[in-house]
Amino acid sequence: MASRCSARAFVRHSWSERRCRRPAGPRRPADGWPGLTSSRLSAMRAASADGRVLRLAAPPAPLPVRLGAPTGPSAKATRRAALALGRHGYCVCQCAFGTAAIAAAASEAIALYRKKRMAPGGFVVGGAPVQGRGQARGGNRDDHVLWLHEYLVAVGGPERGEARTLCDVDAIVSSFAQAVVEALSELPQADAPLGRAADGSPLYYTGRTDSMVACYPGGGAAYGPHIDNADGDGREAEDYGRCFTAVLYLNSRWDESQGGGALRIYLPPESAPAHDARHAVEVYPHGDTLVIFRADRIVHEVCPAFQARLALTVWMYAGNEEQGRKMRPSA
Ligand SMILES: O=C(O)CCC(=O)C(=O)O
Numbered sequence: 131m132a133s134r135c136s137a138r139a140f141v142r143h144s145w146s147e148r149r150c151r152r153p154a155g156p157r158r159p160a161d162g163w164p165g166l167t168s169s170r171l172s173a174m175r176a177a178s179a180d181g182r183v184l185r186l187a188a189p190p191a192p193l194p195v196r197l198g199a200p201t202g203p204s205a206k207a208t209r210r211a212a213l214a215l216g217r218h219g220y221c222v223c224q225c226a227f228g229t230a231a232i233a234a235a236a237s238e239a240i241a242l243y244r245k246k247r248m249a250p251g252g253f254v255v256g257g258a259p260v261q262g263r264g265q266a267r268g269g270n271r272d273d274h275v276l277w278l279h280e281y282l283v284a285v286g287g288p289e290r291g292e293a294r295t296l297c298d299v300d301a302i303v304s305s306f307a308q309a310v311v312e313a314l315s316e317l318p319q320a321d322a323p324l325g326r327a328a329d330g331s332p333l334y335y336t337g338r339t340d341s342m343v344a345c346y347p348g349g350g351a352a353y354g355p356h357i358d359n360a361d362g363d364g365r366e367a368e369d370y371g372r373c374f375t376a377v378l379y380l381n382s383r384w385d386e387s388q389g390g391g392a393l394r395i396y397l398p399p400e401s402a403p404a405h406d407a408r409h410a411v412e413v414y415p416h417g418d419t420l421v422i423f424r425a426d427r428i429v430h431e432v433c434p435a436f437q438a439r440l441a442l443t444v445w446m447y448a449g450n451e452e453q454g455r456k457m458r459p460s461a
């Protein structure tokens with residue numbers, strides 16, 4: 131961890147990456163995009179409101195990816211994560227940042243929350259931003275968030291922002307998520323049916339968003355069922371918008387029965403019986419767990435959390451082959 135999470139790694143991958151911006155969304159869940167009919171969305175909300183009717187599939191064993199370890203993730207581990215993502219629409223990885231790094235990142239995040247550097251998470255509804263619970267039908271969210279790079283630009287860097295570990299972790303998570311998306315582009319459709327655009331063509335990496343540090347302050351804080359990118363993020367000219375969400379949990383000691391706070395992933399129609407909204411998996415936000423899922427397809431929610439729940443999230447944009455090539459002219 132120490133050698134990978136050095137200030138130089140941060141400067142190289144993260145601070146110099148001025149292009150990353152906070153995304154326009156998430157948008158309010160809307161009807162009428164692939165795989166999500168209004169009846170399916172209503173059934174999900176009903177299942178969310180009444181946990182008794184929810185049928186859960188067993189969560190997959192996390193893939194060990196050695197993210198944060200001095201050797202870093204191997205090409206094989208990256209490919210395995212891409213395969214799982216392409217087959218199921220999500221993958222769960224066990225990183226190796228270690229308890230000290232995760233605890234350091236968490237204490238930076240908590241300090242930022244306490245210093246009121248975070249603001250209530252928002253939505254875009256009809257082009258206008260709205261914030262917080264009850265503002266968007268079925269899309270309530272109770273988290274407080276900070277856009278890491280935007281904040282660092284404002285305060286003059288990671289040292290001054292007291293967010294050095296968060297920056298280092300962010301650089302590593304972002305490079306890995308990019309590598310996974312790039313590996314996914316190479317997989318044949320038969321291996322990765324859920325790793326494709328709606329027309330079946332491969333998705334190519336076109337960029338990333340700023341990273342979001344989120345704190346659900348406990349007391350039942352939640353985020354109702356939603357899709358992160360329901361409408362292309364208004365980026366038609368560039369790509370399909372955010373296609374992948376990568377979220378790393380920063381909770382060193384998470385008590386599943388007392389803390390709740392699982393990420394509930396509703397399995398997409400291709401992996402669940404048609405229109406049966408009651409099939410989902412739940413992943414608890416244990417520190418060092420990374421989940422990557424399709425930002426434009428996977429309905430998910432954060433179940434009520436009864437202890438402070440911390441995460442770092444970055445979204446990857448993707449487009450068609452030509453859009454991907456434009457992003458990397460030398461490739
Ligand atoms: O923290 C999580 O598990 C997911 C949060 C989420 O869905 C979001 O921020 O869009």
Ligand SMILES: [Fe+2]
Pocket residue numbers: 356357358430
């Ligand atoms: Fe989300």
